[in-house]
Amino acid sequence: MQETLKAVVNAPSHDETMPMLSVRNLSVEFPGMSGRSVKAIHQLDLTIQQGEIFGLVGESGAGKTTLARALMNLPPEPGRITGGEVRLNGIDLLQLAEGNLRSMRGRDLSMIVANPRSELNPLRPVGEQIATMARVHLGLSRSQAQAKALEMLRAVQIPDPERRMKALPHELSGGMAQRIVIAIALICSPRFVISDDATSGLDVTVQAQILSLLRNLSEERRSAMLFITRDIGVAAHFCDRIGVMFEGQMLEQASKEDLFLRPRHPYTIMLMAAFSHNETLRRLWWSAAGAEAARPDSQGCRYAHRCPLAQLRCFSTVPEAREITPGHAIRCHFPVIR
Ligand SMILES: Nc1ncnc2c1ncn2[C@@H]1O[C@H](COP(=O)(O)OP(=O)(O)O)[C@@H](O)[C@H]1O
Ligand code: SF4
Numbered sequence: 189m190q191e192t193l194k195a196v197v198n199a200p201s202h203d204e205t206m207p208m209l210s211v212r213n214l215s216v217e218f219p220g221m222s223g224r225s226v227k228a229i230h231q232l233d234l235t236i237q238q239g240e241i242f243g244l245v246g247e248s249g250a251g252k253t254t255l256a257r258a259l260m261n262l263p264p265e266p267g268r269i270t271g272g273e274v275r276l277n278g279i280d281l282l283q284l285a286e287g288n289l290r291s292m293r294g295r296d297l298s299m300i301v302a303n304p305r306s307e308l309n310p311l312r313p314v315g316e317q318i319a320t321m322a323r324v325h326l327g328l329s330r331s332q333a334q335a336k337a338l339e340m341l342r343a344v345q346i347p348d349p350e351r352r353m354k355a356l357p358h359e360l361s362g363g364m365a366q367r368i369v370i371a372i373a374l375i376c377s378p379r380f381v382i383s384d385d386a387t388s389g390l391d392v393t394v395q396a397q398i399l400s401l402l403r404n405l406s407e408e409r410r411s412a413m414l415f416i417t418r419d420i421g422v423a424a425h426f427c428d429r430i431g432v433m434f435e436g437q438m439l440e441q442a443s444k445e446d447l448f449l450r451p452r453h454p455y456t457i458m459l460m461a462a463f464s465h466n467e468t469l470r471r472l473w474w475s476a477a478g479a480e481a482a483r484p485d486s487q488g489c490r491y492a493h494r495c496p497l498a499q500l501r502c503f504s505t506v507p508e509a510r511e512i513t514p515g516h517a518i519r520c521h522f523p524v525i526r
């Protein structure tokens with residue numbers, strides 16, 4: 189097992205042929221009412237290449253956080269991963285022993301969440317919390333780790349960083365605490381980073397600086413990134429490829445250009461309408477959205493109960509994921525042709 193772990197950590201960064209992350213057939217279930225389970229993630233496939241920033245969009249409850257946590261093999265309680273594989277540089281994380289996984293989290297893969305207060309120890313100065321990561325995972329001495337932590341505080345644009353090193357979390361604003369969490373997540377330059385709606389609460393200028401820091405990491409280290417956001421506009425600017433998620437499934441995946449210029453799935457088009465400046469388009473979205481709560485299971489397409497293009501077949505047969513042009517995949521019986 190130790191050998192396996194070494195293979196992940198020391199895998200040559202120049203092996204461009206292997207995706208950084210490859211997810212196949214992943215399913216996560218929560219126990220539901222009257223013994224029926226709820227499929228929060230349902231047979232999901234996802235590939236993220238080295239150096240690629242993959243944006244994940246979808247409305248609240250789509251399963252984005254559950255997916256992010258499942259990729260770390262930490263599904264939210266009481267959820268359970270019921271099938272599939274999650275390969276980081278070729279190694280299936282779901283098969284690794286917990287001890288090995290724990291030492292990889294923070295060093296090789298890390299996750300930035302939106303509620304920084306829950307991530308920070310309220311009793312320890314933030315500088316120490318950042319430096320500890322570098323000491324534990326990179327084997328740096330105390331003073332080297334302190335210097336690196338200070339460098340990270342500068343990188344995430346914390347003003348007066350020397351003084352802030354000694355601050356306790358409650359002495360910082362929410363936005364600053366968020367940047368501390370980002371510094372902790374990035375100090376080891378992990379090969380795979382998940383950001384779960386972690387930048388949307390920040391001031392626009394700071395958000396732009398953090399996004400450029402993440403972009404540098406992906407370019408310099410060839411790190412891969414799963415960037416979850418509610419804001420389709422940020423995804424359009426920042427990400428290389430984008431996936432649209434709905435009720436635990438990826439309904440459409442494509443390059444940023446293909447997704448925005450040639451969207452083929454009715455849900456993607458409706459989601460874009462929700463963010464449109466056009467009042468009529470926005471109204472169309474809100475009249476269709478929320479028509480029905482998420483159902484425990486579905487016979488046909490999971491979007492059929494809200495889809496304006498649904499036909500009889502959509503209610504009886506699950507649309508399989510298929511590639512309609514290279515790199516552009518959808519799950520729909522009747523893709524929109526324009
Ligand atoms: N702790 C939990 N207990 C029970 N069900 C949950 C829990 N967390 C998530 N779920 C289920 O998973 C679905 C997806 O939730 P989540 O991953 O948080 O969505 P998103 O991050 O896209 O808003 C929810 O609609 C709910 O059915
Ligand atoms: S399969 Fe049918 S219901 Fe589902 S998105 Fe396509 S047209 Fe709509």
Ligand SMILES: [Mg+2]
Nearest residue numbers: 252253254384
């Ligand atoms: Mg979420």
